[in-house]
Amino acid sequence: MNPVPPRPARRLAGLGVSPIRRISDGAPKDAIPLGLGEPTWELHPTAREALARTTGVLGYGPQAGLVELRSAIAARLGRGPDEVLVTIGTQEGLFDVAQAYLNPGDEALVPDPGFVGYLGVVALTGATPVPYRLATDDRFRLDAAEFARTLDAHPKARLAIVGHPGNPTGGGATAESLRAVAELCQARGVLLVSDEVYRDLHFGAPTPSLLDVSNYGFVLGSTSKGFGAPGLRVGWVLGDAEALWPLRVVHGFAVTSAALPSQRAALALFENYDDAVEHSRRELALRYTALERAFATELGRAVSPPDGSFYHFLELPEAAWDDPFAFCLRLRDEAKVVLIPGLAFGEAGRRHARLSFAAQPEQIAEGVRRYARFVEGL
Numbered sequence: 001m002n003p004v005p006p007r008p009a010r011r012l013a014g015l016g017v018s019p020i021r022r023i024s025d026g027a028p029k030d031a032i033p034l035g036l037g038e039p040t041w042e043l044h045p046t047a048r049e050a051l052a053r054t055t056g057v058l059g060y061g062p063q064a065g066l067v068e069l070r071s072a073i074a075a076r077l078g079r080g081p082d083e084v085l086v087t088i089g090t091q092e093g094l095f096d097v098a099q100a101y102l103n104p105g106d107e108a109l110v111p112d113p114g115f116v117g118y119l120g121v122v123a124l125t126g127a128t129p130v131p132y133r134l135a136t137d138d139r140f141r142l143d144a145a146e147f148a149r150t151l152d153a154h155p156k157a158r159l160a161i162v163g164h165p166g167n168p169t170g171g172g173a174t175a176e177s178l179r180a181v182a183e184l185c186q187a188r189g190v191l192l193v194s195d196e197v198y199r200d201l202h203f204g205a206p207t208p209s210l211l212d213v214s215n216y217g218f219v220l221g222s223t224s225k226g227f228g229a230p231g232l233r234v235g236w237v238l239g240d241a242e243a244l245w246p247l248r249v250v251h252g253f254a255v256t257s258a259a260l261p262s263q264r265a266a267l268a269l270f271e272n273y274d275d276a277v278e279h280s281r282r283e284l285a286l287r288y289t290a291l292e293r294a295f296a297t298e299l300g301r302a303v304s305p306p307d308g309s310f311y312h313f314l315e316l317p318e319a320a321w322d323d324p325f326a327f328c329l330r331l332r333d334e335a336k337v338v339l340i341p342g343l344a345f346g347e348a349g350r351r352h353a354r355l356s357f358a359a360q361p362e363q364i365a366e367g368v369r370r371y372a373r374f375v376e377g378l
């Protein structure tokens with residue numbers, strides 16, 4: 001009898017391992033990793049101490065998260081603990097929102113270029129992601145007029161994601177554009193999801209939060225970037241308590257709860273918020289200085305810092321534009337430096353590659369040097 005292989009669900013069609021992982025995981029051992037958006041600085045001592053205190057009985061804890069942690073997050077963001085759900089990173093928050101609010105056949109607006117995770121969480125519900133273009137300035141900021149045009153053309157949209165500062169560009173959003181987008185979504189009954197995971201990693205003044213301009217929608221964040229602790233896998237969704245309820249149902253069935261030791265470490269970070277974020281920003285500044293220097297010496301070019309995040313969206317030479325994946329694979333395997341093709345984040349990223357300067361300063365210097373040599377030799 002021939003065994004019949006199990007057939008994956010149809011909604012998985014076209015989905016695979018993220019292109020970021022595919023490029024990074026296949027890299028030669030001696031390649032310089034400027035691909036992943038993963039902080040490389042030490043966890044703040046307060047979180048390390050909290051983790052070290054984990055002994056004895058280790059229960060599940062409340063499904064929505066430790067009430068102390070929910071209260072700390074809520075207090076920071078000016079809301080109540082019932083308006084917070086603690087998730088396993090922003091990624092789970094995005095998944096929960098999509099599962100809770102999208103039906104097959106719906107559409108959901110996602111930024112182009114934008115974080116690849118948005119496409120997956122939408123597609124897994126049987127809904128269709130619809131890209132909207134960010135501004136075509138050098139920052140790729142939220143462009144309310146372009147957002148409105150896309151929404152007008154897609155009456156089946158039930159959800160829209162804004163990511164600011166965004167991945168892969170580090171571009172933020174102005175208060176005016178955020179307010180306009182929030183008002184539009186609210187008027188149309190489109191659920192607005194504001195991914196603000198990079199907001200604390202700013203160089204000048206912080207960019208506005210959706211919470212500064214509207215009470216509508218959900219705001220998502222995590223310990224992964226601002227606290228430099230992606231391995232804790234702690235995130236949160238903030239929103240109206242009633243609107244959060246469907247997410248809590250999805251969350252309960254998907255993961256039960258976030259890991260308790262991680263939540264305690266996250267609580268310790270919230271209790272030392274300013275110091276912990278300052279620690280990250282200091283580390284980030286060191287890395288940005290390395291990037292700035294390397295661009296000046298190796299490429300004879302100035303860079304400017306993103307509105308927030310550790311990404312530089314690097315314009316590639318014209319020779320790369322036709323097939324940026326092939327270009328980045330050659331760069332990876334021949335020059336031994338990993339960059340992620342901007343095309344992985346949407347068509348609007350075709351001419352760029354994402355350089356993550358979350359790496360160590362010496363890796364940044366060497367990575368840019370290798371990139372410069374490779375481009376010279378084209």
Ligand SMILES: Cc1ncc(COP(=O)(O)O)c(C=O)c1O
Pocket residue numbers: 037088089090091092115117163166167195197221222223224230234235
């Ligand atoms: C814009 C954005 N949102 C969400 C995530 C998910 O992060 P986490 O689940 O670690 O919070 C990432 C990760 O890189 C990201 O870049």
